[in-house]
Amino acid sequence: NAGVTQTPKFQVLKTGQSMTLQCAQDMNHNSMYWYRQDPGMGLRLIYYSASEGTTDKGEVPNGYNVSRLNKREFSLRLESAAPSQTSVYFCASRPRAGNTIYFGEGSWLTVV
Amino acid sequence: ILNVEQSPQSLHVQEGDSTNFTCSFPSSNFYALHWYRWETAKSPEALFVMTLNGDEKKKGRISATLNTKEGYSYLYIKGSQPEDSATYLCAHNAGNNRKLIWGLGTSLAVNP
Numbered sequence: 651n652a653g654v655t656q657t658p659k660f661q662v663l664k665t666g667q668s669m670t671l672q673c674a675q676d677m678n679h680n681s682m683y684w685y686r687q688d689p690g691m692g693l694r695l696i697y698y699s700a701s702e703g704t705t706d707k708g709e710v711p712n713g714y715n716v717s718r719l720n721k722r723e724f725s726l727r728l729e730s731a732a733p734s735q736t737s738v739y740f741c742a743s744r745p746r747a748g749n750t751i752y753f754g755e756g757s758w759l760t761v762v
Numbered sequence: 763i764l765n766v767e768q769s770p771q772s773l774h775v776q777e778g779d780s781t782n783f784t785c786s787f788p789s790s791n792f793y794a795l796h797w798y799r800w801e802t803a804k805s806p807e808a809l810f811v812m813t814l815n816g817d818e819k820k821k822g823r824i825s826a827t828l829n830t831k832e833g834y835s836y837l838y839i840k841g842s843q844p845e846d847s848a849t850y851l852c853a854h855n856a857g858n859n860r861k862l863i864w865g866l867g868t869s870l871a872v873n874p
Contacts, residue, residue: 654805690866692766692851692863692864692865692866693851693853693862693864694864695861695862698861748811749794749796749811749813749855750796750808750811751796751862752808753805753806753807754805755803755804755805756803756805
């Protein structure tokens, strides 16, 4: 049972570089989320996808784009990384008929 | 706007002590209240999802209560063990919009 898998786990980027964080879930969940976690702040929602083919902005979408490639996969792209995007990123998913959210193990991103 | 508040911010207890934390949230338009346990370098893990006023849930030595009218939930740990050391997060889901507002967490350290 893989659950929610996100890659890479660690990444260092230079300012201006682009990268994509990958996320996949094998639980047939409808909703998927990308959060960032910063010291002294709660988990903040970047983007979410209520179902395949739909995406919506969360609290802090600027500087990010997402793709809900299919029901399993939800990727997060940084087009031009900035030091302010240094953070821990969590992907999560949620079934249609339930309330529990299942998280991936996190991706530590440093932008220098 | 962060409108989910958790207290205390951190807590140190001795092995065997019982402890409790508080999560406060807006009482209007309530849908669900989530508690998660988050160990460093791991993914947050769901403890409870509570939806009804007066709900009381239990998992081993951990239990939680919910008061939706006054907007608070308590998490109790009976006979704390070192393996209970983690950050305990609560999140409020208003109006079934599939988006959660997260608190900053209570960081618990249990000394052997």
